[in-house]
Amino acid sequence: MAAINITNVSKIYAGGVEAVKSVSIDIEDGEFIVLVGPSGCGKSTLLRMVAGLEAISKGTVEIGDRVINDVEPAERDIAMVFQNYALYPHMTVYNNLAYGLKNRGTPKAEIDARVAEAARMLEIEQYLTRKPRALSGGQRQRVAMGRAIVRKPAAFLFDEPLSNLDAKLRVSMRGEIKQLQKRLGTTSLYVTHDQLEAMTLADRLVVLNGGQIEQIGRPLDVYHTPASTFVASFIGSPAMNLLRGTREGNQLHFGSQVLDVGRAAAFPGPITVGIRAEDLRIANTGEQALTLKVEYIEELGAQRLVHGTVDGKKLTASLSPEIGIGETLSLSIAPERLHFFDADTGKRLAQPSAASDGKRVEMLAIAEA
């Protein structure tokens, strides 16, 4: 168990592609960090640099106070779980688990004990004599986890370990990985492109975009205060609505539509406004509201996603299924729930003292409902 410090790490591939651009992350001992971002954003590259499978072009990586830039993967005291499991096809499950220990010259009795313990933890005891080909995808994934666990490494590295599983298994394995990691307390770095997986697993999320960190934070903090329009649209499903508007005085203008934001403008002029679908509600009569021209409805059972346009711009609202829906809807939102982003850079603009106000509005909203 150890802390991992990634400091100003860059990766420049032969051919000049800069896949990772000066990334710094300090991971505490025992923490579960998830790297999340769209495909090709450099998540795997970063993870593989920590693992030692890819040379570090710039910067340093420390595992437990030891700079490991030039250390062989086997000497880094890490274990990795791969997307396609990467089990040795010709070895039994037992030998797959034991191979790394054997190479380290671990005594036979200890290998037996550790394999037995890992197998029990992962409930793969009855498969120890089988070859990987005689296992289902989920079982193979467990074996791959087992191979990481038996080593008792300082850190686990996961590269999209659940992507090859079907949706249902993915959810249950997700839970198991989380529990296992909590039980073992092993520092973990986990790569995924699935924001839901990232939200549910992470102690802290690292959102990557184009090789750069967009935001680091606890899942709910990232969800509630996205640092940029990129994070806003990437984290959360449905994605946060982003509308271009103009702020004048204490009003927001979307074309002909106007929304009162209650407070004097801190940043007048063109602006990108972020609205979570679930923050929208049907406006009370007489209340100032956005008019949504309904295009289609997605029924999700517990909620109902209404897709449409406001002033020609796409907007999605998440409403209770009990609410009847006509051709247009009048929607309002608590001003504290609005997110403001710079119209050019997409960076979040600080909302003065929103937090305390937000709480009260939330309570009111519950009382109203």
Place this chain on the structure above:
Amino acid sequence: MHRTKLFDHVILMMGVFFMVGPLLVALMTSSHEAAEIHRNGLSILPGGHFVDTYTKVLTKEGGFTGKITGVRMMMNSLILGIGFAAGKIILSMLAAYALVYFRFRFATITFWMIFTTLLLPLEVRILPSYEVMNTLKLTNTYSGLIVPLLASATGTFYFRQFFKSIPDELLEAARIDGAGPFKFFIDVIVPLSKTMIAAIFIIMFVYGWNQYLWPTLMTTDESFFTLVRGIKQILLVWVGSNIPDYNEAFALAILAMVPPVMIVMIFQRWFIKGLTESDK
């Protein structure tokens, strides 16, 4: 399911007839006496001299020096065939391993150079090769027979293609598990290549077993003669009372076929098992 019909059987039976017919004729003819064969030609019925012909072929000391027996020739052929196949497999696996897993300058060019030698048959370089072996005083040795033929573009090519199909993650997992290049080769690559090895062993063994030109050049000492040369030798040398020993030639031909057939049968099981289990 396709239902086999009479017509399918007819086609298969014709195939069997054309394949096995000549072998049967050779086997049957070999059990007659030489004089009989000379008089009546080939035969499809067994004669009465099966055991004594084969015993004689295997144990009779013949040749100019009167020292070479059939058993000896068979040994020589086996040494050539197995040495040839094993050597080629080891060499081409190592070459392919280097080409696929190690970044070195000119790797691609090296590969294509090896690959183009595929186009050059042994016969093209046979005289220079002989010169080299002669200078090294390796004529009339097993090393001289085997070593110059070991470099195999075909083998290297097949192993290279196969190694390329092994997922990179396996190498990465092994690196994290603390396996160095040698361990990875022995513990992962070799076991995964079993099928490939079996297939190439069959091909190369038969190829080595059937070599004629190269052994003829390299060996003048009769104790190094192979079966294939022996057959030729019978018809030239073992002439008793004017009639060539046709029966012995046929017997030797039949004997020459047995080891390759056995090799194919032994390795085939392994080979097919590997194919159907699809290990990767």
